[in-house]
Amino acid sequence: MIRIAAVGDVHVDKDVVGRYRPALEQLPDRADALLVAGDLTRHGTVDEAKCFATEFGGLGVPVVVVLGNHDHQSDQEQQVTEVLTDSGITVLECSATVLEIRGHRLGIAGAKGFGGGFAGACASNFGEREMKQFVGTTEEISARLGEALRSVRCDALVALTHYSPVPDTLVGEPLEIYAFLGCYQLGNAVDSAPTALALHGHAHHGSERGRTPGGVPVRNVAHPVIKQAYNVYQLLSESVDAPLVPA
Amino acid sequence: MTNQIDFEAEIHRLLIEHEQIAEQGITVHHRENVVVLSGEVESTHRRDEICRQISSHFPGVAITCDIGITRAQAPSEVEEIS
Numbered sequence: 001m002i003r004i005a006a007v008g009d010v011h012v013d014k015d016v017v018g019r020y021r022p023a024l025e026q027l028p029d030r031a032d033a034l035l036v037a038g039d040l041t042r043h044g045t046v047d048e049a050k051c052f053a054t055e056f057g058g059l060g061v062p063v064v065v066v067l068g069n070h071d072h073q074s075d076q077e078q079q080v081t082e083v084l085t086d087s088g089i090t091v092l093e094c095s096a097t098v099l100e101i102r103g104h105r106l107g108i109a110g111a112k113g114f115g116g117g118f119a120g121a122c123a124s125n126f127g128e129r130e131m132k133q134f135v136g137t138t139e140e141i142s143a144r145l146g147e148a149l150r151s152v153r154c155d156a157l158v159a160l161t162h163y164s165p166v167p168d169t170l171v172g173e174p175l176e177i178y179a180f181l182g183c184y185q186l187g188n189a190v191d192s193a194p195t196a197l198a199l200h201g202h203a204h205h206g207s208e209r210g211r212t213p214g215g216v217p218v219r220n221v222a223h224p225v226i227k228q229a230y231n232v233y234q235l236l237s238e239s240v241d242a243p244l245v246p247a
Numbered sequence: 248m249t250n251q252i253d254f255e256a257e258i259h260r261l262l263i264e265h266e267q268i269a270e271q272g273i274t275v276h277h278r279e280n281v282v283v284l285s286g287e288v289e290s291t292h293r294r295d296e297i298c299r300q301i302s303s304h305f306p307g308v309a310i311t312c313d314i315g316i317t318r319a320q321a322p323s324e325v326e327e328i329s
Contacts, residue, residue, distance in 0.1 A: 003325060009272075015290040023321035030322070042269045070269065197328050204272030204286065217328050223317050224272055224287040232325040 001238050002101050002156055005030065005061075007230040008037030008201020009222040011070060012052040020055050023229030028060045031232050032101045037201035037221050038068025038112060038162025041080070049080040053087035062099050064090045066110040068162035068202060092160060094144035096152045104236055107154030109193075111145040113163030113200070114138045116183030123179060142185035149193035156235040159190045159198040159216075168210025169220035170203050187212045196235055258282065261304055267296055273314065285313040 005027055010020065027034060036056065041048035044067075056063055071080055081091045090097050092110030099106045116123050116138035125135040149159055164170055164182030173181060181203050190198045191214030198212065201222040208225055210218040221231055258275045262268050270293065273286040282301065288294050294314045301310055 011269075011289050015292045019289065019319045023319055026321045030325075043266070070271075073269070205274070219326075223289075223319075227318050228322050229319045230322060232322055234325050234327045237327050237329070 002033075002104055002106050002235045003031040003232055004033050004035055004106070004158065004197075004235065005230040005232050006035045006037065006199050006219070006221040007223055007226065008162065008199075008220075009039040009068070009204060009224065010036065010052070010056075011039055011042045011223075012055055013042045013048050014051055017051050017055050020229050024056065024059055027230065031061065031230075033062045033064065033099055033106065034059060034230065035108065035158065035160050035199055036063065036065040037160055037199050038066045039070040039201060040065060040067065040084075041071050042073075044071040044074040044076055044080055046076060046079050046083055049083040053084055053089060057087040057089055062090065063088070064092060064097060064099075064108050064110065064160065066092050066160050066162055067112050069112070072112075092148075094141060094148055096148040098152060098154055104156065105154040106235075107152035107157040108160055109145060109148035109152055109157070110160035111141050111148070111186075113145070113161040113165070113186050114141050114183060115163060115180040116185060117179030118167045118182070118184045121175075121178065122184060138183050138185055142183065142189045145186065146189035146192045149189060149195060152193075156196045157194055158235075159193075159195050161186055161198070161200045162202050164200045164203055164206070164218075164220065165190050165198055166210045166212055166218050169200065169206050169208065169218055171207040172205045173203050181206070187214075190214070190216050190218075197233060258301060258305070261300065262297060265300055268293070268300055270297065273297065281309040281311050283311045283313060287315045287317040289317060291316060 040052045094111045096109035165186035195216045198218045204224040206220045276283045
């Protein structure tokens with residue numbers, strides 16, 4: 001059995017430091033690792049990254065993150081990544097990591113992802129240079145996420161993105177902005193590997209649960225959706241209905 | 248009607264693009280005499296700043312703020328993925 005905690009869109013800055021910490025201090029009793037699905041900060045500054053590292057670092061369990069669109073706002077994503085990495089936090093961008101947990105190998109492949117839309121209402125790689133760049137970015141990130149997922153040898157594989165791989169978990173958002181919240185190519189990437197669970201954020205007004213066309217469970221863990229410090233998911237179960245906190 | 252939609256769009260862009268706000272998850276509805284804001288943010292400071300900035304950029308506009316602060320307690324349940 002592996003238990004992973006997950007949250008996204010925590011948007012940490014000085015005014016948030018300390019809010020999550022009481023719940024995070026309890027995390028090692030509840031989960032084996034913490035995954036954060038992007039938008040770690042408000043504007044993607046180095047100072048905000050330090051605030052995130054202070055709040056979410058040093059937990060006693062591995063912390064694995066992807067960046068979100070907010071974390072790119074100041075064009076300092078490289079410096080932000082360095083701050084997080086120096087604090088012991090693993091940052092994935094079209095890459096993967098494996099955690100050894102009680103004899104199991106938990107594989108996590110992650111990418112920020114991008115928009116583009118879903119079947120029947122998606123952007124095409126056609127026309128103006130700007131449009132081709134937009135969809136080209138969608139295609140490249142999704143293809144590289146797929147490669148990262150397929151590269152991992154593990155007992156349980158998790159895909160971690162900021163943008164959504166399915167429209168199911170966007171229900172609640174205006175239909176008009178679905179194309180800015182995710183893309184079907186990310187879903188194809190998830191389905192190209194034996195993925196056990198796909199986690200994403202970004203859609204604050206979306207829904208919690210969905211599935212890819214290939215049947216992979218998808219969970220939107222944006223903080224305003226889950227309405228608690230983190231959710232806990234159990235993989236490789238040996239028995240059902242195990243208590244969250246052992247008696 | 249077009250003006251009302253444009254006004255909502257202007258407020259929405261302010262909420263996202265203003266350096267002191269940067270919130271993408273706030274819903275804006277312009278009723279007859281009032282702007283209703285809803286959604287959730289991470290701190291009371293951020294909620295108050297949203298109202299302050301809208302009042303500053305659109306003086307004379309009445310604001311009703313239904314913005315909540317997202318709870319951050321530890322979970323009590325685990326979901327088994329199958």
